Amino acid sequence: xxxxxxxxxxxxxxxxxxxxxxxxxxxxxxxxxxxxxxxxxxxxxxxxxxxxxxxxxxxxxxxxxxxxxxxxxxxxxxxxxxxxxxxxxxxxxxxxxxxxxxxxxxxxxxxxxxxxxxxxxxxxxxxxxxxxxxxxxxxxxxxxxxxxxxxxxxxxxxxxxxxxxxxxxxxxxxxxxxxxxxxxxxxxxxxxxxxxxxxxxxxxxxxxxxxxxxxxxxxxxxxxxxxxxxxxxxxxxxxxxxxxxxxxxxxxxxxxxxxxxxxxxxxxxxxxxxxxxxxxxxxxxxxxxxxxxxxxxxxxxxxxxxxxxxxxxxxxxxxxxxxxxxxxxxxxxxxxxxxxxxxxxxxxxxxxxxxxxxxxxxxxxxxxxxxxxxxxxxxxxxxxxxxxxxxxxxxxxx
Amino acid sequence: xxxxxxxxxxxxxxxxxxxxxxxxxxxxxxxxxxxxxxxxxxxxxxxxxxxxxxxxxxxxxxxxxxxxxxxxxxxxxxxxxxxxxxxxxxxxxxxxxxxxxxxxxxxxxxxxxxxxxxxxxxxxxxxxxxxxxxxxxxxxxxxxxxxxxxxxxxxxxxxxxxxxxxxxxxxxxxxxxxxxxxxxxxxxxxxxxxxxxxxxxxxxxxxxxxxxxxxxxxxxxxxxxxxxxxxxxxxxxxxxxxxxxxxxxxxxxxxxxxxxxxxxxxxxxxxxxxxxxxxxxxxxxxxxxxxxxxxxxxxxxxxxxxxxxxxxxx
Numbered sequence: 001x002x003x004x005x006x007x008x009x010x011x012x013x014x015x016x017x018x019x020x021x022x023x024x025x026x027x028x029x030x031x032x033x034x035x036x037x038x039x040x041x042x043x044x045x046x047x048x049x050x051x052x053x054x055x056x057x058x059x060x061x062x063x064x065x066x067x068x069x070x071x072x073x074x075x076x077x078x079x080x081x082x083x084x085x086x087x088x089x090x091x092x093x094x095x096x097x098x099x100x101x102x103x104x105x106x107x108x109x110x111x112x113x114x115x116x117x118x119x120x121x122x123x124x125x126x127x128x129x130x131x132x133x134x135x136x137x138x139x140x141x142x143x144x145x146x147x148x149x150x151x152x153x154x155x156x157x158x159x160x161x162x163x164x165x166x167x168x169x170x171x172x173x174x175x176x177x178x179x180x181x182x183x184x185x186x187x188x189x190x191x192x193x194x195x196x197x198x199x200x201x202x203x204x205x206x207x208x209x210x211x212x213x214x215x216x217x218x219x220x221x222x223x224x225x226x227x228x229x230x231x232x233x234x235x236x237x238x239x240x241x242x243x244x245x246x247x248x249x250x251x252x253x254x255x256x257x258x259x260x261x262x263x264x265x266x267x268x269x270x271x272x273x274x275x276x277x278x279x280x281x282x283x284x285x286x287x288x289x290x291x292x293x294x295x296x297x298x299x300x301x302x303x304x305x306x307x308x309x310x311x312x313x314x315x316x317x318x319x320x321x322x323x324x325x326x327x328x329x330x331x332x333x334x335x336x337x338x339x340x341x342x343x344x345x346x347x348x349x350x351x352x353x354x355x356x357x358x359x360x361x362x363x364x365x366x367x368x369x370x371x372x373x374x375x376x377x378x379x380x381x382x383x384x385x386x387x388x389x390x391x392x393x394x395x396x397x398x
Numbered sequence: 399x400x401x402x403x404x405x406x407x408x409x410x411x412x413x414x415x416x417x418x419x420x421x422x423x424x425x426x427x428x429x430x431x432x433x434x435x436x437x438x439x440x441x442x443x444x445x446x447x448x449x450x451x452x453x454x455x456x457x458x459x460x461x462x463x464x465x466x467x468x469x470x471x472x473x474x475x476x477x478x479x480x481x482x483x484x485x486x487x488x489x490x491x492x493x494x495x496x497x498x499x500x501x502x503x504x505x506x507x508x509x510x511x512x513x514x515x516x517x518x519x520x521x522x523x524x525x526x527x528x529x530x531x532x533x534x535x536x537x538x539x540x541x542x543x544x545x546x547x548x549x550x551x552x553x554x555x556x557x558x559x560x561x562x563x564x565x566x567x568x569x570x571x572x573x574x575x576x577x578x579x580x581x582x583x584x585x586x587x588x589x590x591x592x593x594x595x596x597x598x599x600x601x602x603x604x605x606x607x608x609x610x611x612x613x614x615x616x617x618x619x620x621x622x623x624x625x626x627x628x629x630x631x632x633x634x635x636x637x638x639x640x641x642x643x644x645x646x647x648x649x650x651x652x653x654x655x656x657x658x659x660x661x662x663x664x665x666x667x668x669x670x671x672x673x674x675x676x677x678x679x680x681x682x683x684x685x686x687x688x689x690x691x692x693x694x695x696x697x698x699x700x701x702x703x704x705x706x707x708x709x710x711x712x
Binding site for chain 2: 085087091220279280282283286287289290291293294295297298299300301306308309310311312313314315316317318319320321323
């Protein structure tokens, strides 16, 4: 499946309040109707999604992936967002120039990798780090646990302090990566060591306020997906609402467990309040794989334009332990995957009706957020247009 | 009283070429990663694999170390090479001793020619994942040409394989297909079934290995490699389920363009039905599948001495 990657070096129009005051669309500022998605969103992304799509990049969580060379950033990106098999990542070549990739068209998550060969020059004028950090929700720093991590830790410290100065609201996540080769004891030991050193560095710089979260990850199992799920969940302000909706849905439909998954990356953005069992989560990931793979083979009409995952996507898998797994499309990017008993599934009609209500509610939740963001945007745009033009004369609001 | 039919399958090749790994994945539910644990095979490992109910594959996994190989061509020659239905020879694509590989291969062929001249020969060019993707077709073509040339007067069918993708299933499906006694009859019946229920495609899988043993399609499909892909996909899912001590029984997948149904069929097979008219309700297709089961069960039981006699007379 090919995703909407931008080539390295393409500029992305920043869509927050730092738009240049060049006077575009001045006349239309006070007219809400002309506020199309084109103004809100960056470059080429939402041409594909269209105006009616409530999931423009503004609503999507924005994540930066940084780390030393050879720490595994490109492999992580390929495995999580491009469905590459972990074994194939051995063939990936080193990224040898500053490269930025966006994965936003097909995933719920707006995700950027900043891949730097060698040293990051924070004073390099060609990259406006401030702008990037300001728009970021989470910064993931990848540390190769199989290598000597002293340099990684110093770079982590530099990056974190820099980013914190620009935007104190960023969530800092550290992935202790490539742990597949280590025993459990060894893993815990490494995590403890890295955690201690990183936090000590921050204390020494009098920046104890900065909070770092640590995760043990590997692309060879589901730990990378689980870590990503947690990172993304922290960035979704609607999370309590989504959880609430899921709880209501499963109680009324006699469902045991439900996840709201981002289909492309198999990150789950919400689940109900019952405890999450890793094996159940893994099985759901596998189910999504099966469904998408089969749909790619048989469900794509025409040559290039077909998408395997569409509005009618649905799957039922019966396990012989009298459990049933049920997958239903919720939005273009999200799917609901539930576990229920055979007996409960007999009332499929009821479950489908409840699901219909649930789906509508989810879409309303995201629409509300979009409306809020749009009106905020409109306000700030208006505010700017009332300021003086470059030659000093005040503008007359039309 | 139909007795089980035994078919002898020789699995040969140099030490470390991947014979035991392949066998473990196809017949013993290993996932590719688990095969790392396998050690060198000592002498010959015999396994009897029940396939399709009353077909027994007598698999001779012959350890490939030099001492064993020498043995096979001398003292054990008759024992090993007599009554062979299928010879599978595995080549490691990364091997540095091509000459030696070919020498052993030819010795095998000589022994086969003397003892089991009707045997079918398959050559697997294995570990293709270690070759860069853009080189794979070229390298395989070279090897295939060499092998076909060297094998004369015997005919060999070549496959490129890797335990990390679906090519393994394609090769083994083709091999096993040669061994199924009533495969023509199965295909005719499958065609009738598919036409009655208006399916686009129907696949029949062997239950344990999920190798495709028969299929019917009513029109051209886009993906020529879909059979082995489906085998791989479902087998992987089956293995994931077993981690949770569950096993999957049936599956239905839909989108706006198609509906796929995978279900238990007879005691030894699974069926996959593809409908391109998604407006046909699932219940209808599921009932049709259920009704067809009895008919196909009967087919499976009509096996045995009658058919193997048929084959010998040819």
